[in-house]
Amino acid sequence: MPNMTRGLHDIASILSNPILNTDSYKASHYLQYPPEASAMFSYIESRGGRYDRTLFFGLQMLIKEYLCRPVTAAMIDEAKAFFLAHGEPFNEAGWRYVVEQCGGYLPVRIRAVPEGSVVPTHNALVTVECDDPQVFWLATYLETMLLRVWYPITVATQSWHLRKTIRAYLQKSSDDLTQLPFKLHDFGARGVSSAESAAIGGAAHLVSFMGSDTVLGVVAANHYYNETMAAFSVPAAEHSTITSWGRERETDAFRNMITRFGKPGAIVSVVSDSYDLFAALDVWGTELKQAVLDSGGMLVIRPDSGDPRTIVLQTLRALDASFGSAVNRKGRRVLANVRVIQGDSVNPESIEAILAAMDAAGYAADNIVFGMGGALLQQINRDTQRFAMKCSAIRLGDEWRDVHKDPVTDAGKRSMKGRLTLQVNRRTGEYRTVTLPIAGEKGEWEDALVTVFDSGRLLVDVSLAEIRSRAHAGEV
Template identity: 55%
Template sequence: MQNPILATDSYKHSHFLQYPPEARAISSYGESRANDFADEVLFLGLQPFLIDYLGTAVTASHVEEAAAICAAHGVPFNREGWDLIVREHGGYLPVEVSALEEGRMVPTSVPLFQVVNTDERMPWLATFIETALLRAVWYPTTVGTLSRKCKSVIAAGLEKTSDDPAGQLPFKLHDFGARGVSSGESAALGGMAHLVNFSGTDTLEGIMAARRYYGAEMPGFSIPAAEHSTMTSWGQAREAAAYENMLDSFDGEGALVAVVSDSYDLDAAVANIWGGSLKDKVLSRKGTLVVRPDSGDPVETPARTLARLWDIFGGTTNAKGYRVLDPHVRVIQGDGMNAGSIARLVARLVADGFAIDNIAFGMGGGLLQQVDRDTLRFAMKANAMRDACGVWHDVMKDPATDPGKASKAGRQAVIKENGRLVARRLDAVDPDADLLRPVWRNGELLVRHSFDDLRARSWPQG
């Protein structure tokens, strides 16, 4: 799967024969079209594509393999073009990529990036890379947008109920999605996108991606936590002993340990074990026990668990008038969480008089897998062709059967008007005002964003 010539749709290999003979350059842009999920998107994922895909030089061996595959597969192969890339460009695709800054919140229907070939013999290149480029961007952008949508809901709950909303927010949504995605690469890119918004994760691939592509040192953290196998292996008769072992094994000043507590009977475990035989031990520890309900209604069950823990362990009322559990006890709800259920659970706890400090949320497949290219209606379309005389001609589609799929005509620019990003024709604006800036040209990365850059842009403070 490492041959960049084959990281495309089959039909792309026939497109070099389809452009007009006068074509010297094709410009193509990518955007999230208007959709029902979000009005703005968190732009992420271009830099990994530049580093891994465009940063991989095509070799003669790649060309030989691709030629054989295409011949057997039944599609044409542009042997002359790929040989030129290897011989004259050192294997690096002669393209320029311009883009907005990653980490920005960008309104839908505003171009995120624009690609054009730099070798006039290869006008087919800008659209040839569509498959790999669009795939690289739509997925982390969609996961990041979803994660940030949840962040906005949780942040509003904290602002209303917490004395320290900024300090609480980074660890309020935890990524449990590694096992629920289609590949390790998905775990890496999706997990990395979530970490732009939050610092809690169990997806180690996401941490490694943030380190590799954006120079992060340690962008995500986790805690010791039980799973059902480690609890049920003790047997139901020794459930209390299994819990006690967790308390003894993972204690320390400021330490947290999460214990799944629904292996048999959640309500009984809360009342009779955590609030019964182990209550004194819980209160005598230096660290914090995080009780995890893992079944039942995703709103009612954690709300009920939190209320019972309050009855047992008590707590304080903060300056905003909301109840905060004794610091030795907290709750995490990781089952059935999505943007909608998180919003309902936050509303329920606020209505019950509890600060959102008391709970953390976890998402698995709902965060990293239950999205697709149509969630944010991503598309990449050709928008202009330059002829042999150097004149740019508009290129666009405008299907009568679906006006919503109309594409933009002409080379695009993105400018700021009244504090908001808008798309304009490049030939109608001051080029210096265009925020689509070159980030890659002919094998060279021109701009490198850090992970701190992404976080700062995605959630500006002050």
Template identity: 50%
Template sequence: MAGFPAGGTDNILLVTDSYKVTHHMQYPPNTTTVYSYFESRGGKFPNTVFFGLQYILKRWLTGQVITLAKIEEAKELYTRHFGKDLFNEEGWKYILEHHNGYLPLRIKAVPEGSVIPYKNVLMTVENTDPKCFWLTNYFETLLVQVWYPMTVATNSRYQKEIIASYLDETADNLAGLPFKLHDFGFRGSTSVESAGIGGMSHLVNFMGTDTIASITTARTYYGCPMAGFSIPAAEHSTITTWGKDDEVAAFRNMLERFPDGLMACVSDSYDIWNACENVWGKELKELVIARGKHNGTLVVRPDSGDPPEVVIKVLNIFGAIFGTSENSKGYKMLPPYLRVIQGDGISYETLESILSRMKENKWSAENLAFGSGGALLQRLNRDTQKCAFKCSFAVVDGKQVNVFKDPITDHGKKSKKGRLTLEKTKDGYATMEEGHGDPKKDLLVTVFENGKLLKDYSFDEVRQNAELDLVKQRKSSQ
């Protein structure tokens, strides 16, 4: 149909749930303020990394986002959608005429990258024009989508905690930590946009990625010139096109085409044990060693089988052939020109089993890196951290109303009351309800007001806010 782009639109009036279009008619008469908040009500991880709101604000809400053409497009679409005219044309034209198309909203949020225990307020939203009380919750649909970058960043950070703890126990230092979990998730994402958002969220914690969309998204929305890095690497097609009998030639080509630096080669196309023991370990052994003289490191990638078993067997084969050294913690290290990356079956749930098996066998975690795809960017949803957006305060007929819900069938969905602040306490964090907090102690920052972005976080700021306490402690002790 002419006038309606396939697959999406930049018309902010259309980026909501259908029923929101009718809500301007449902509030009590003489409502002038609607105030809502966003939180993680619980979920898989006890803390959440708040991240991604700035992307939403810059992408959708900042500037003159309401025009007459957008209002007319929305009216036509919604009239057809509902079969009658329920669209708030008057309200949107008011915003266009009195606010020049800028949204009269105020959004406060914790600093991006903040690590906050669940059941705490993370963001509040309210209208700044009493005639636009209906606007606050119109954008719930869009704003709640911060659940995705937030949850990816949280999932990634918890994996970083596991890796960091094993490095701390079995490696000389944590220097290699930023590159220990590599993003392989582009092809498994639901869209290029979701790959960019999710991949960028992983880069809050790490610096390794093969998801190009993640680095372009971080560049555009967080001003980061280069958020992630990668290395030359083989896939099965570039190895198997040489044929099974010529696998050695395929491997040799990798060593010769990339004579220095890090290079990864998938090695399980046929027989991972033969590849490690006879191809890398005999026929190409001298080339692998010689490449090390040019600061070259071969990273061998098994890509099938039971990860803990495969990793240990590969390390043992290489250790027997290339030799090992012992680090300051008493754990074995392969020569610096040889490492392993496990990129199959990696998730928060599987990391521990691999790293604990390595530790049991006296292998340092420094020998291994991980790659993760679907489990990193896709195996999660809004309920992973039970994200919710609820109204907690309103002004009706000039009276302040503390708004809440408390379903008798599920008290876990009980919502907070009144105006909220987030404050630091001796035990961590606390959300103060019903306006009882101290505004001077409030950690929520006004990031958006009346169509303007008031706080523009750099990616470095986000990373610093999200950094592990263990890493901060090690840096401070150096």
């Protein structure tokens, strides 16, 4: 048996083996279906949750990474050794069929709503079908890998809803909506469970925003979604670059930031609460004020502790007193030469509370940028939007039969039945899930699902620019 406890330098090859990218018990399922089974059909849906609509995103990443490379004989040998030692049967004949008769490519058809679509919950977002009698069970074997699309969808959904919140306050208090894509900055890389999570979740956030310090997320968005540069960042201080100067030289540390990065049109962010935020604000507004003005850049102050709502208002008022502000056409004050970035305790609730408090105090949303970390990429799970992938139809011999679950102990886990598709109303934009063959008002409803993958071939390769356009098409 191959050594399954080998070093991390070999883990990438293990992760790329689709036979192992599953749950243990699925290895035995090929023996559990009716003997006459010849095809299967499954679907993915959000069964409700925190938000009543989800923004579909991330399937293209999963397909490109895991399904577009062929299964090999070596992968079969590796998986066989693992499962037999692990206590599970192994369908060697089925996997040899995939390699020898299918060229290693899984004979599976995946259909999905276009990425960037915003769809009400309780609808089929993805369907997976395998009509090859030799390996029909693939339609459920892939559940473990494919259902992980819940993660980018949930991140993208949360960011989309946060964009709506921020946009509403900009519309109410600002003269400039063009700043919206940079109002919520991703600082989630250090707070996630893995590099892959940073890449996938970081990319998902970029459907709605263009500011990120999660390098792997930007790289993933560029790579998987055909983008030259999906997001941007600016020079920013962290506590180590300030405190390394010592408390007595904090002003020198601040001055160094302006000297190094304060250029006309540039933005420089400086954390200012290492010791005494209010003393630091006084220094910025007196001793360093002229240096900030002479630089021609925009100074962004980061208070990083305390009650967010209270601290943001105190910071704004202190900066207003020293740098001044102008009243815009909405009757709100916009600070001159300075802004605030709030990155501590930022979540959907605190964003709303801070913006509401600013508006009540007469400050435009222009004055603040939010930096979001763990709450953006990590403080969600599959149950946030109650994602599930279920088998809904099976072909026994030549006849398709509906399949569903309907537990008396939890009606919320009731699944849909039949071979499903998603339709969209051409006139109203309304979505509905129906069974095949499609029945309904002809001419008004059209199929919203497209075939994105078939037997190893990626059939749709969408760009991030197109996804963004679709996701925000309704903004006015």
